Amino acid sequence: MNSSGSGEWLECFLADVDIRRLEDVSVRISPGRKLTVLDLLKAWHGHVLRFEAEVGLPDSGRTVWGVWDFIAALAIRSCLSRGIKKVDPDSLEMLKRALGDVDSKFMKFTENDEFEIALRLDGGGRSDDEWWWGRIPRVGPIRREADQIKSAFPD
Template structure:
């Protein structure tokens, strides 16, 4: 099995499933849209990067910050909207992939119980 998470996700789906996932798209604007498989890979890679950056000093210019976290959560929201439009059994298969990355995300983040509106 490949170590590349994006390829591992793509390999979990047949050619026909990948085509169906590409047809189900989140529309960004009049000229751009993103397919479910691209969103799923993006969510997985965002979660991975957030996790990897936790061990790095905040002074590292490559470490992601709050805006990147918001981008990740936006990708996850787009994915949720697309998932609602997928029929079974593909819906369940994608949901299982999402759940794996959601669990990882939850394990490396904390609930914002104080509903902080900014950061220092």
């Protein structure tokens, strides 16, 4: 998604003052690397839109994202969840509305992952609050790849 589209989407939920506050809150994503809550929100939004758009694509496309891209997006959502705890209370409600919009889109094309493929590939250890780790696309390239991986796991 282009930054213009992301900006238009953000403006539906966040005022300029909220955006500035979210730019001031950073989250460690790896040793020596931080991203702002705003960047994480934009990344989660962009990933969800792309996954949703690719549901009907064939697996053969070289640019189609797979299960590891899906896991990376879930990790982004987990970082965002940690960052929410640091957000100024005056901007928290607006952030939660924007995040709720993305999470709702995510829920629509995913279903409960009874086999916990994403969790298994990630190595587990996620909190129960991180509900997104228990989801998997219902159909599409990511689901087909996940089903192939699932067949390699012992029951």
